[in-house]
Amino acid sequence: MTNRSTTNWNLFWQHHLGSWLGQWTRYSKSGKIQETFKSTRSFSANSDHSEIAQINQQTGVNGDTNTMQWNYSIHEHSHNDGFAHPASTLMRGFAFENGAAAWLIPQLEDTQYQPFELFLMQKDIRHSVGVLYGDSGQILHTASIREYRGDLLNNSWSTNIDQVNPWSIEGMWQGDKLQINSNLSRNLIQAIQWQWDKDELEDNQSNHFFPDNIILRCPKKLLKDKLFNITIYWQTKNNQLQIIRSDYNQLHQLIKVSQQTMHQTATHQIAKES
Numbered sequence: 001m002t003n004r005s006t007t008n009w010n011l012f013w014q015h016h017l018g019s020w021l022g023q024w025t026r027y028s029k030s031g032k033i034q035e036t037f038k039s040t041r042s043f044s045a046n047s048d049h050s051e052i053a054q055i056n057q058q059t060g061v062n063g064d065t066n067t068m069q070w071n072y073s074i075h076e077h078s079h080n081d082g083f084a085h086p087a088s089t090l091m092r093g094f095a096f097e098n099g100a101a102a103w104l105i106p107q108l109e110d111t112q113y114q115p116f117e118l119f120l121m122q123k124d125i126r127h128s129v130g131v132l133y134g135d136s137g138q139i140l141h142t143a144s145i146r147e148y149r150g151d152l153l154n155n156s157w158s159t160n161i162d163q164v165n166p167w168s169i170e171g172m173w174q175g176d177k178l179q180i181n182s183n184l185s186r187n188l189i190q191a192i193q194w195q196w197d198k199d200e201l202e203d204n205q206s207n208h209f210f211p212d213n214i215i216l217r218c219p220k221k222l223l224k225d226k227l228f229n230i231t232i233y234w235q236t237k238n239n240q241l242q243i244i245r246s247d248y249n250q251l252h253q254l255i256k257v258s259q260q261t262m263h264q265t266a267t268h269q270i271a272k273e274s
Helices: 004-016 266-273
Strands: 018-028 033-045 051-059 065-073 082-085 088-095 101-104 114-122 125-133 139-149 172-181 190-195 205-210 214-219 228-235 240-248 254-264
Touching: 004 033, 004 082, 004 088, 004 101, 033 139, 065 082, 101 240, 101 254, 114 228, 114 240, 125 214, 125 228, 139 214, 190 254
Parallel strands: none
Antiparallel strands: 018 033, 018 139, 033 051, 051 065, 082 088, 088 101, 101 114, 114 125, 125 139, 172 190, 172 254, 205 214, 214 228, 228 240, 240 254
């Protein structure tokens, strides 16, 4: 029987091999653009996917290119709390059956910078949202990375890089929920119903509205002895709703990562059409 860490490793590389071209934009906590550049993240593997090579290229507006390269192996980097990125000894990767994924730190430390990156995917397009907190818990910046793989026709992302006006996800939604726990165990698929609640935003939470119907909900500051979550919402162009959420307890230990894929309920669609 395949163990949990090997399953987690295989699921990521089942979906994310290839060359991903996209636009990478970083924002201040108030939503102003700090920098933007074209990016390519390329992943290749040996025959059994036990060794991975990653090459990142970033091309700025002035044409300068920055290249970074890393090598992974299942023997060195696949652990029982997620797989490690060669560039970070702290972060761990978590992969879902449908391509959604996350890079997270299982145990946050007060004296360190705290990065989070969560991925959602639909065939040959994907995006990730990043958020970085400083060593005193304050939010430093956010990031939106919208990518596509293969033919240029696969690229359905807009060219807009500015954050957009606040908006709400309308209607009733239903679908499936997946969950990975911090020990890499997986819950059974759960049928769910969901509705956006604009009033559920807590005092220490903020929403960040990225282009292409992507919303980040995260703490304004990571507070000591307070549980928190970081959630990404994506309403796709074919009216699918995807959500990915990471939950941490009061000790800032990762509890779980959950992912939901939903469509609007038939009753709401009928009401809209009438």
